Amino acid sequence: MGNKGQMEIMGLAIIVILISLAFLFAVQFFLFAPSTDMVRPVKESAVAANFLSSVLGTSTDCYGRSIKELLQDCALSGILQCPGGVNSCFYSQQEIGKMLDASLGAWKKSYLFSVGGMPDDFSIGSQCSGEKEYKQYPVVVRPGYDIMVTLEICG
Amino acid sequence: MDLLKGKIKMKKAQIRLFESMAVLVVFLLLLGIGSVVYFKFQRASIEREVIESENVRSLQLFQRALYLPEVDCSFVSVQKDNCFDISKLYFFSELLKNEEHRIGYFDIFGFSKIQVKQVYPSVSDMFVLYSNVPDNYRSKLASHSSVLLFNASSGTYGFGVVEVDYYGE
Numbered sequence: 001m002g003n004k005g006q007m008e009i010m011g012l013a014i015i016v017i018l019i020s021l022a023f024l025f026a027v028q029f030f031l032f033a034p035s036t037d038m039v040r041p042v043k044e045s046a047v048a049a050n051f052l053s054s055v056l057g058t059s060t061d062c063y064g065r066s067i068k069e070l071l072q073d074c075a076l077s078g079i080l081q082c083p084g085g086v087n088s089c090f091y092s093q094q095e096i097g098k099m100l101d102a103s104l105g106a107w108k109k110s111y112l113f114s115v116g117g118m119p120d121d122f123s124i125g126s127q128c129s130g131e132k133e134y135k136q137y138p139v140v141v142r143p144g145y146d147i148m149v150t151l152e153i154c155g
Numbered sequence: 156m157d158l159l160k161g162k163i164k165m166k167k168a169q170i171r172l173f174e175s176m177a178v179l180v181v182f183l184l185l186l187g188i189g190s191v192v193y194f195k196f197q198r199a200s201i202e203r204e205v206i207e208s209e210n211v212r213s214l215q216l217f218q219r220a221l222y223l224p225e226v227d228c229s230f231v232s233v234q235k236d237n238c239f240d241i242s243k244l245y246f247f248s249e250l251l252k253n254e255e256h257r258i259g260y261f262d263i264f265g266f267s268k269i270q271v272k273q274v275y276p277s278v279s280d281m282f283v284l285y286s287n288v289p290d291n292y293r294s295k296l297a298s299h300s301s302v303l304l305f306n307a308s309s310g311t312y313g314f315g316v317v318e319v320d321y322y323g324e
Contacts, residue, residue, distance in 0.1 A: 039210040054301040059311035102274035
């Protein structure tokens with residue numbers, strides 16, 4: 001009879017242990033499941049695309065040329081002399097930097113803006129180490145010759 | 156002797172009864188704990204879904220604000236992407252100062268605040284396009300983007316920023 005009682009108590013203890021284990025798994029699964037944010041990457045992607053299209057279309061004080069036109073001149077020869085006695089390459093880099101500071105910088109976002117494919121390539125910002133949203137915009141300099149404007153916004 | 160046997164049987168029955176009651180109590184305790192934990196999970200899950208839904212609505216509002224046909228730059232029916240016409244912005248914001256017109260746009264913008272500001276080549280004041288901020292709100296989601304600002308009088312494009320604040324109730 002003593003053994004029977006002991007067997008029953010052991011059975012009860014096993015049930016309690018099994019239920020506790022099930023609760024632990026449920027807690028692990030539901031409470032600590034990684035949340036997937038699907039909205040932030042879409043927004044960041046739109047911000048990157050909008051920045052590139054805005055900055056390239058912006059008019060400057062360098063003969064009223066847009067940033068895109070200044071980059072095209074920089075890619076070809078850089079002979080245009082802008083206010084301050086600087087060439088189009090330096091001037092465009094300077095003005096893009098101002099716009100980056102006033103937008104992404106003011107929103108406390110880390111970024112890397114770069115222009116490649118021309119003799120005087122340049123970049124502004126720092127490389128992203130983790131997640132990032134990445135947009136590229138080709139600028140046609142002349143048929144068969146494109147330069148690439150790239151923006152990375154770090155997540 | 157029979158009396159003794161009867162007493163022993165009674166004791167056994169009592170013990171069995173207490174055993175059954177103990178099992179029942181433990182079972183009900185476990186059931187109660189399980190229910191509390193389950194409802195806590197459900198509440199956390201619902202709160203996560205509410206936040207996700209607010210994020211999606213904030214994104215929808217953000218996209219609508221950036222592609223408003225009332226203020227876009229259009230030339231001979233050709234629309235320029237990601238561009239606001241400054242003169243249209245001014246007149247549209249004046250229109251929305253009238254409560255009747257603002258109510259008409261509530262379906263599109265809801266409880267939100269949309270502001271535009273030129274930052275290059277010159278910095279302008281923050282220009283409020285639409286403002287409908289509730290007295291009490293649970294959350295505020297801010298979105299920013301850049302935009303071209305077309306000045307029709309000079310024919311030039313400035314660089315501006317758009318700030319869209321969504322208020323969740």
